Amino acid sequence: MPKTQKDFNDYNTEVKPTWCPGCGDFGIWTALRMAIADLGWEPHDFLVVYGIGCSGNMANFVKSYGFHGLHGRALPVAIGAKLANQDLKIIVLGGDGDGYGEGGNHFIHALRGNVDITYIVHDNQVYGLTKGQMSPTTEQGQPTSSTPEGVIEQPINPVALAVAAGGTFVAQGFAGDTLQLRELIKQAIAHPGFAHVNVLQPCVTFNHHNTFSWFMKRVYKLEPGKYESGNKLKAFEKALEWGEKIPTGIIYQEIRHTYEQDVSELKKQSLLRQALKKIDISKTLAKFS
Numbered sequence: 001m002p003k004t005q006k007d008f009n010d011y012n013t014e015v016k017p018t019w020c021p022g023c024g025d026f027g028i029w030t031a032l033r034m035a036i037a038d039l040g041w042e043p044h045d046f047l048v049v050y051g052i053g054c055s056g057n058m059a060n061f062v063k064s065y066g067f068h069g070l071h072g073r074a075l076p077v078a079i080g081a082k083l084a085n086q087d088l089k090i091i092v093l094g095g096d097g098d099g100y101g102e103g104g105n106h107f108i109h110a111l112r113g114n115v116d117i118t119y120i121v122h123d124n125q126v127y128g129l130t131k132g133q134m135s136p137t138t139e140q141g142q143p144t145s146s147t148p149e150g151v152i153e154q155p156i157n158p159v160a161l162a163v164a165a166g167g168t169f170v171a172q173g174f175a176g177d178t179l180q181l182r183e184l185i186k187q188a189i190a191h192p193g194f195a196h197v198n199v200l201q202p203c204v205t206f207n208h209h210n211t212f213s214w215f216m217k218r219v220y221k222l223e224p225g226k227y228e229s230g231n232k233l234k235a236f237e238k239a240l241e242w243g244e245k246i247p248t249g250i251i252y253q254e255i256r257h258t259y260e261q262d263v264s265e266l267k268k269q270s271l272l273r274q275a276l277k278k279i280d281i282s283k284t285l286a287k288f289s
Ligand SMILES: Cc1ncc(C[n+]2csc(CCOP(=O)(O)OP(=O)(O)O)c2C)c(N)n1
Pocket: 051, 052, 053, 054, 055, 056, 070, 071, 094, 095, 096, 097, 098, 099, 102, 122, 124, 126, 127, 128, 129, 130, 135
């Protein structure tokens, strides 16, 4: 059946966003809804799994299946859902603290596993919801509410980390460029495998360093055709650019088998569609008696 034409406002809920006026989360919210509208999805066609943070509060503002779980645990929930129902389109959305801090371990293993889901990270270089503590991507030396004398540790580079950990689709967007982000999200969704989109997102309340104007002076687009996204060494070069120039676009892409494709039980069809088999566990039980 042909899909009905969608408008991004079709995915609004009755709840109005509670983000601070001017927050970069608004740009990501708009780009996401635009991308979904372009694809013509019905709200029941997709699941969004959210982390905990200002970013994760989007759970209240997008009409779809949704799961708002524990801080740092969005990826394992999404992977579980995908393995149970491969037909469901799944997007995961959360913050830099959620995904690269408390959930950092899940991030690395999701990259190497290559389950077919899309992961959008609102990278505002700070813990927004809990009032401005340092996050794993806060720049060294930057004072925050938890580091008044400046951050001591080096920041992690999520894009380089994603390439190094075996990511098959690694992209970077900017919350101030909604139209580019809309396209990146669609490309991430179309990618057969784990697609990571790091979105540079100003937090206007707690991060007075990485502001919209700071990013706008620095971000530039990698041009498809001119930039070769299939070259891992070039991807590392681009991923490491930070400071004077910050690249946006698809940094790295390769096609590799998804996790689901290599699990024999899942090759047949979604677990959800398989009849429950009667399994005799009496021998196993006997070992414990
Ligand atoms: C297990 C657990 N640890 C810590 C917290 C407290 N907490 C809630 S949100 C958050 C950080 C949010 O930062 P980020 O993920 O960057 O999202 P943002 O608010 O910046 O969008 C923390 C530490 C929590 N809710 N649960």
